[in-house]
Amino acid sequence: MPYSRNAIEKFLNDPTDYRHGTPQGYVNLRCRGYLGVCGGRCREAYRIYMIAKRAEWRETQPLVPGDPRHGTCVGYKNHGCRCDTCRAAWNARSKGEKARKKHNKIRLAQLEAEIEATQA
Ligand SMILES: [Zn+2]
Numbered sequence: 483m484p485y486s487r488n489a490i491e492k493f494l495n496d497p498t499d500y501r502h503g504t505p506q507g508y509v510n511l512r513c514r515g516y517l518g519v520c521g522g523r524c525r526e527a528y529r530i531y532m533i534a535k536r537a538e539w540r541e542t543q544p545l546v547p548g549d550p551r552h553g554t555c556v557g558y559k560n561h562g563c564r565c566d567t568c569r570a571a572w573n574a575r576s577k578g579e580k581a582r583k584k585h586n587k588i589r590l591a592q593l594e595a596e597i598e599a600t601q602a
């Protein structure tokens with residue numbers, strides 16, 4: 483279940499919430515700032531979490547042909563795919579804000595689903 487607007491706002495206004503300093507705080511509860519309510523602990527937790535996740539995804543979820551993540555930076559970076567379209571997306575990543583946004587959107591959607599699944 484996605485968090486409601488109110489739940490997110492309450493979280494962001496309460497630095498003592500136990501979810502600060504967790505990847506969940508960053509991904510699901512939108513605590514994104516370096517100088518935010520918890521001093522960037524959520525962001526740092528997310529960064530560390532992603533390093534482990536990427537390694538895991540590369541091992542366990544190589545992209546199969548037809549996967550919608552081909553042609554994205556996610557395919558290249560998170561899944562270690564080196565097909566032509568993933569490579570092209572990676573090479574183009576610094577050129578456009580659009581590519582970066584697409585990358586973030588897909589990555590975060592994937593993480594939200596995973597984190598929610600582990601909480602159920
Ligand atoms: Zn936080």
Ligand SMILES: [Zn+2]
Nearest residue numbers: 552563565568
């Ligand atoms: Zn690919």
